[in-house]
Amino acid sequence: MLAAARRAFARHAYADTTIAAIADDAGVSPALVMKYYGSKERLFTQVFTFDADATALFDAPLDGLARHMVLHLLATQRGQTRDPILRIAFSRHHLELGGQARANFRTQVIDALAARLPGPGAPLRAEMAIGVLLGLGALYATVQADRLTQLDPDEVADLYVPLLQPLLCGEAPTAR
Amino acid sequence: MLAAARRAFARHAYADTTIAAIADDAGVSPALVMKYYGSKERLFTQVFTFDADATALFDAPLDGLARHMVLHLLATQRGQTRDPILRIAFSRHHLELGGQARANFRTQVIDALAARLPGPGAPLRAEMAIGVLLGLGALYATVQADRLTQLDPDEVADLYVPLLQPLLCGEAPTAR
Numbered sequence: 449m450l451a452a453a454r455r456a457f458a459r460h461a462y463a464d465t466t467i468a469a470i471a472d473d474a475g476v477s478p479a480l481v482m483k484y485y486g487s488k489e490r491l492f493t494q495v496f497t498f499d500a501d502a503t504a505l506f507d508a509p510l511d512g513l514a515r516h517m518v519l520h521l522l523a524t525q526r527g528q529t530r531d532p533i534l535r536i537a538f539s540r541h542h543l544e545l546g547g548q549a550r551a552n553f554r555t556q557v558i559d560a561l562a563a564r565l566p567g568p569g570a571p572l573r574a575e576m577a578i579g580v581l582l583g584l585g586a587l588y589a590t591v592q593a594d595r596l597t598q599l600d601p602d603e604v605a606d607l608y609v610p611l612l613q614p615l616l617c618g619e620a621p622t623a624r
Numbered sequence: 625m626l627a628a629a630r631r632a633f634a635r636h637a638y639a640d641t642t643i644a645a646i647a648d649d650a651g652v653s654p655a656l657v658m659k660y661y662g663s664k665e666r667l668f669t670q671v672f673t674f675d676a677d678a679t680a681l682f683d684a685p686l687d688g689l690a691r692h693m694v695l696h697l698l699a700t701q702r703g704q705t706r707d708p709i710l711r712i713a714f715s716r717h718h719l720e721l722g723g724q725a726r727a728n729f730r731t732q733v734i735d736a737l738a739a740r741l742p743g744p745g746a747p748l749r750a751e752m753a754i755g756v757l758l759g760l761g762a763l764y765a766t767v768q769a770d771r772l773t774q775l776d777p778d779e780v781a782d783l784y785v786p787l788l789q790p791l792l793c794g795e796a797p798t799a800r
Contacts, residue, residue, distance in 0.1 A: 461636050464637065537713040537762060576783065579769075580755075583756050583757070583759025586759070591758075593730065593751040593754075596752070
C-alpha cells in the first residue's frame with residue numbers, strides 16, 4: 449500500500465490523488481487502506497517521512513561515507529526505483545502539504561547528516577552534499593543521462609567521492 | 625499562457641491537466657490557448673523545450689562558466705521561480721510524454737554543454753555538472769534549505785565554483 453501511495457503521489461498532485469486509486473493499484477480495498485492509514489493526509493505523511501531512508505543512507509563511518517551514500521543511492525535506483533531522497537522533488541506539486549514534506553526533509557535528512565559532520569559550517573556542507581546526491585538521483589531516475597547510467601556503480605562512486613567527501617570532512621570552502 | 629502551462633504541468637500530471645484550467649489561470653479563453661498552441665500536447669512540448677534556457681545558462685566564456693551558471697540559476701530562482709532546467713524533475717509524472725521531455729533535456733542541455741567543454745570525457749562531465757546544478761536548484765526551490773538560501777548569490781557561487789569549474793575544464797577524474 450505504501451509503495452502504491454509513493455507511486456500515486458509521485459505522479460499526481462495531492463488534490464488529484466484518491467484513496468480509491470491507491471487501493472486499486474495496491475490490489476486491496478479502499479477500506480483496508482483507510483483501516484491502516486486512517487486518511488489520505490496520514491498516508492501522505494508516511495510517504496514523505498525520511499527517517500528510515502536517512503538512517504540507511506548515512507550508515508557508514510565518516511571516511512567512507514561519500515562512497516556509501518553514492519552506492520546506496522544507485523542500489524535503490526537500480527532496484528525498485530525507490531530512491532531514498534529524490535521523492536522530495538515531487539513535494540512541489542502537493543501545494544497543500546508540500547511544506548510539511550520539506551520540513552521533514554530538512555530535519556530528517558539534512559540536519560541528521562549535519563550532526564555527523566566535523567568541522568565548521570557543517571549544516572551548510574550537509575545541504576550541499578545532499579544537493580549533489582539529489583542531482584545524481586535526478587540524472588539517473590529522471591534525466592536518465594546516457595553516459596552515467598552506463599557506468600558500474602563503483603565507477604560512479606569514483607567520480608562522485610572527490611565531489612562529496614571534502615564536503616563531509618570539512619575541507620571544502622566555507623561561506624565568507 | 626506559457627507561464628500558466630508551466631505551472632500546470634509542474635503541479636498536475638499530463639492526464640490531470642486541462643486546457644480549460646491553463647486558460648483560466650492565464651486569464652484567457654480556452655479557444656485562445658488552442659489558437660496559439662493547437663493542442664495540449666503541443667503546449668506540453670513548448671513547456672519542455674530547453675533551447676532558449678540553455679543558451680542563457682551557458683552564455684559565458686569557459687573560464688567563468690561555472691560562476692555564470694550558478695548566478696544565472698539563482699537569479700531565475702529568486703525572480704519568477706522560473707528555473708531554467710529544474711522543471712525536468714516534473715517530467716516523471718507525465719508518463720505519456722515524459723520520455724520526449726527527457727530526450728529534449730539530454731540533447732538541448734547536456735549535449736549542448738558537452739559541445740562547449742574541452743578535454744576527454746566531456747559528455748560525462750557535462751552530465752555531472754548539470755547534475756550539480758539540478759541539485760542546487762532542488763535545494764533552493766524545493767527543499768528550501770535553511771543556510772544556502774540565506775547566502776548572497778556571490779557567496780553561493782564561491783561555494784559551487786570549486787565543485788563545478790573542474791568538471792567544465794576537464795580537470796576532474798574521468799571514469800576508468
